[in-house]
Amino acid sequence: MSQPDFSHDGIRTARGTAFRYLFMLCALLSILTTVAIVATLLIDAVDFFATVSPIEFLTGTRWSPTNDPVAFGVLPLISGTLIITLGSALVALPIGLLTAIYLSEYASERRRAYLKPALEVLAGVPTVVYGYFALVYVTPALDTILPLSTFNALSASIMVGIMIIPMVSSISEDAMSAVPDSLRQASYGLGATKFTVSTSVVVPAALSGIISSFILALSRAIGETMIVAIAAGQTPRMVDLTDPAGMFLDSIQPMTSAMVQIGTGDIVGQGAAYKSLFAVGLTLFVITFVMNLVSELVASRYREVYR
Amino acid sequence: MAADTQEASVDSGFGQISRTKDVAFRLLALAATLIGIVSLAALLLNVAVDAVGWLDWSFLTNPPHPNPNNAGFLPAIVGSIAIMIMIALVTFPLGVGAAIYLEEYASDGYLTRFIQLNIANLAGVPSVVYGLLGLGLFVGLFNIGYGSVLAAAFTVALLILPIVIISAQEAIRSVPDSQRQASYGMGATKWQTIRNVVLPRAMPGIMTGTILALGRAIGETAPLIMIAAPTTVFGVPNSLLSKVSAMPLQIYNWASYPQTEFQYGVVAAGVVTLLVILLTINSVAIIIRNRYQQRT
16 A cells, blocks of 8 residues: 555544544443442432431431421331332232243244233333322222222332333243253153243243342332322331231332422422432432342343353 | 143043143233233223313413313423433433444453443433432532423433443344444445444434333433422423423322312323323334334
């Protein structure tokens, strides 16, 4: 090649390098976002913990950010979140797992082609719409057979459960599809029925993927905001484990709902109630972040086994 | 098959039980698959019936009003669309840029894996936490105003960015390597290959993913509440810094009204409007995907 061509190449390389760094910047923005989330939460949470001790926050059993006497114990909110998580898990985990088994082992290719998108719709409906459904349709319908409060944990957790079914089913199904066919054939060769193959071969072989989907779905339930803000009520209270009915039939307040209540309130200025928003947010972030990380680690195990 | 039935007749007890169990399990699994879909269909039917008589032209063109008969949805619709356009302008270049870096440039090293894990984790952060990020960063630090169009758009843009990146990566990954090699073989540089070969082939997939993510963005409520967007505004936003409401926020606000005219009328009309707009957005995405699939 002649000399001018080399200089031309130089310009092209320079432009290529510029774009490379520009794109790299876009990718690094995601790390910046994580840093920004942690920083925003920490700065105001640290401010909050200067007035309310972390021990009081983490062990206090009364939450009353605006009404005197003010109290900032996060345990009632965590117990509210636990009730919703438990309720939605009872709905979504068995249904999601059975759905995954059906789609992966039983459904014909044609049936799967329209069932899967239909299931995805469940996750695509805005959560504010689910919250409204829970409040005006599900609660009145259940009220005819159960002594329900207007705001209650039951209809909220049913709705959260329905919303997270596709998360359980699609990730579990991926894991089940990754199970090598030779395992199924070996089992059929021994005379096993489809039921035995599904429950004794496919499910155990895909277990890490299934567990990963469970954790991810529960983390989504913990972070779910609008459904509980609309339908579960605003009564922060501790779980009474001896009274499972009262747990679900009455009004509660999960962490996310408490955040919305403070966010919609007229808390202008930088009072402790405003700062508590970030302390609760930090608690929520840490819980869901750890769960997502664990789910990712569990999932990467099954990828190594079958790929 | 014949041997199978013979054996079953010899040891009929065993075959019978396992076959009954098999059929029962199959039906149970089918029922589980359908229960969510059927419940949602029933709820949608309910809300559609309730919206009849409320969802009319004046509902779509009036501002909100305490009297249910005069209540309208216009500021919320315009607000949602304004926020969505801004989100698209922000997330599309950033998301595609990040995806190009991760798929075309980045080596498979420690940093790349860290970025990838981080993106996956960001996709799982609760939306209400992104709201706090927006409150601290855009409203607090950058001071672009409580509940302004820009603050709302930036906050939700960060929320859907991981989804846009992941789907754009999948679209770019699906471009066959042979096409890249052919381009290099013709003497094209990396950037020329990306611009003239990879991006045009991946564009329908990228568009589909971005539009689906925008569909998710339009339903987001909690982040907007956190950045103190007003749940009700009476005027259409006229600048990027003016206060804005959005469809889901207005629905949340109306759902707390105790009157049945609101609970089973106005809100139902709002929900149906939101779902129809969402359905339109998703249909556009699916049409793009299908046209692309037919071409290849």
